[in-house]
Amino acid sequence: MNLSTQLHQTAKRLGGKSAYYFMDKGTSYAELDAAVTKFASGLSQLGVKKGDHVALLLGNSPHFVIGLYGALRLGATVIPVNPIYTADEIGYILRNGDVKTVVGLDLMIPLAEKMHEQLPTVEHYITCESGQSDAANLDVSQLSVYPKLKPFTEVLGAGLLDFEGPQLSDDEVALILYTSGTTGKPKGAMLTHRNLYSNATDVSDYLKINEDDKVITTLPMFHVFCLTVALNAPLMNGATLLIVPRFSPGEIFEVSKKYDATVFAGVPTMYNFLLQYPEGNPEDMKSLRLCISGGAAMPVALLENFERKFNVAVSEGYGLSEASPVTCFNPLDRPRKAGSIGQSIVNVENKVVNELGEEVRPGEVGELAVKGPNVMKGYYKMPEETAATIKDGWLYTGDLARMDEDGYFYIVDRKKDLVIVGGYNVYPREVEEVLYAHPEVVEVAVLGVPDPNFGEAVRAFVVSKNPELTEDQLLEYCREHLAKYKVPSSIGFLEELPKNTTGKILRRSLKDQVLQTK
Template sequence: MVNVAGLLELNQKKDAQKNALTWGSSQVTYGELFEAVLRMAAGLKEMGIKKGDRVLLMLPNIPHFPISYYAVLAVGAVVVPVNIMFKEREIAYQIEDSEAVAAIAWEGFTNDLLKAREKTESLKHLLVLGDNIPDDAIHLTRFISQHQPSKGIDEVEPEDSAVIMYTAGITGHPKGAELSHNGLSYAIKVIAETLRLTDRERVLAVVPFFHSFGGVVVMNAGLYGGATLTLAPRFNPQEALEIIANDKITVFAGVPTMFQMIHDYPEYGDYDLSSLKYCLSGGSHLSEELLRRFEERFNTYVLEGYGLTETCAAAAFNNFKRERKPGSIGYPLEGVEMKVVDDADQDISIGEIGEIVIKGPSLMKGYRNRPQASSEVMRNGWFHTGDIGRMDMDGYFYLVDRKTDLILKGGFKVFPQEIEEVIAAHPQVAEVAVIGIHDQVMGEEIKACIVPKEGTRVNPAALLEYCHERLANYKCPAILRFYRELPKGPTGRVMKKELRLHN
């Protein structure tokens, strides 16, 4: 079956009584999960949600995320995951760009969602999980329970969009990468098979499902493989250690920041982690030193991989089929081609440094409403990642740098221009440049270099509060530095390289 939601049906038929999800003391079997999906799908159809409609999903890692995700897909509609840390301005942008007709959210996120809806025109329906829901919203739990299951999953065309996942991409504002049912299904299957995510595994699902790593590698591939996912709505090193020990977790998937925080937790020795077979690292580069120290401390095995939203999170992974090379991002997955090219898009020799480009069945269709941006990164069938790297003689790839100023903080992509626009609008700011600086825990932290307007004095605390009102917390600067002037080149462009050198 082409529809991604059909991947769930396979395990429901195989073993309906097996636990698909655990959350605290609650369990959801594969049979119960699939029934809830069909009930919700019936309700969505009755509501008027049809093939091709976009539906926002703003939920943490709780059972209602996969239920809603697969229900939307089951009726042929398109899932638009929203970062749960987003504020009004960021949500409004995604609603407007995707032209979403409905939103499914947890009650704690509705204040910003309602404000965002007032600034847009397309959003007609709001389903909310919780007890305190807006007057014009539909109670999600009741909505699911009051409908009889639909007869099955709607058919879709292979190239129909399944998910629009917003990413900073290589340049500019966040762009909606349109992922097809065919591309996403391929990625899910090859990831599950390569990483051995089978019905024997118990996976700690703490990487957010709205993130491509969490949504594709953990949720989709995990459920396709028949694993049991233990859901954690937020990451805390102590809670993660407790869950691994108590639930006998066999696979932990996390971004490097999580590995660092677990490694550094003082009472790590109080927890029995002997059940842990292996760990998966993605989202940003895991240093060889941290990988080595983590493996030694917890007597486990860490596999690092590489993928982007635009590739359905599937590109390369160190895996069980080949020799692992610490420090590398691994070997291309089955069906995926990767190479390194120069600025003229010409192949370069083994070991030389250039841009990593990718070809394969899991590539995005393109950026929604951005034909020019799509053509800039998709050339001659190859996706240009903007990542600088090299390939060794065995075909393994290594990341060296990035072409852009994109900041990778705790596994999230942060585009400096978005932050600069917010800070530049402050009445006391004349100029601003935002850069990423190395941080041992987060990978990179955000630093704002600011020139105040003449005759004014910027209050740092007030400026940070101003940022937090307009940006997701992880996008807000951790460091503010004030300058009389910023270094500039002959064209007047701020020389961020100089700012980094004098960090």
């Protein structure tokens, strides 16, 4: 079984039920499944074959859902790409990923014109209408890339409903997800049909996602958190997606109220924005049965304040692209522990190990390692990096963690973000938790910077709701709650913290700014 086959089975069982709403228009499972089949057929008529690589440069839209499942039904390998990446970033992924076909908004046509000679493997650019005048007024017939351009509607319209895709092996690569590349060039994590199907199944079982659910899908679909938790898992079980093109607190409240949403998945910064939104009305979210947090550690103060205001449980979990992505979630039927990423989901093992790969005792900090049917096949064209990351079947995550006596895991920090002050280990998250607990602090990022006396020093950046709050006041607050060596050497105030497209705070960007000003 794979995602495309499961969608077909769901459509046969619940054909008339809404698979998703987008811009207030509903689409049934039967309509979605037919579009997926026709798009797969249309790709086949263009010469796209099983095993070919198809890139999606799309935001949250029906085009993405149809493009993803259509390519999978054909047996192609899908490479989702952040559409707001720079030309250099996109070009690297398309070249490194040996992409043959690109599906994107018509806004990408000028970029395709500029780059297509540097991308000889790309044979087709399938364009989706954006409705924007810049694209509508472009005379594509005069462009050198014109022979490679195909409208999405044309590919879809040429497709046949009786198309039958090839037989697919569980071990064949379904998706290549490029990591953010904060420590170098992005690496393409190869996820098989088994990886994706097993994780979507196990996540939906764990979170009890069912056909009565209406899931707010506002996390970026090109990101693995959304792909599994807010797209694949719901569609496998006959739930309805409420597709929101981009995150906006006001729109989330509106969509939740209008459609009686039952599930919301987001990263901590989204919860922070919802909590701080002046017009946020708890009544608008009264239908929610579950909120899911991932992508980054959620500060305990934020979690507790959000739950208190909106009277809904937030289940924090953990995952990474290389694990399809989910490995842990806080359980729904047992006690939830604030600050924990929960316990291992079914079929997945987590353990905390030392430098020798030996499991450490409960309470001790080490590297989190993961094993299960969700662990990637490896990095595309990077055998050495694969061997360094997957050892004896265990995926070494690079995250520092600890496990308590009850089998609940806690992310202490990224291994590379650890700050060593005069020989003492300082975990940025611990300092951030303290600052988040201050009533006038909205957002925090803590990092290590070079220090001539202690090797490294702790530096904090905060966003405050009170313009009168001073650095001295916050430093004094830290001294009351932290050991001396953990107290920041300085605290800077910003109007907002730099974030990536999923809302994850970018410590690396802040660190680069600090180093450039020295």
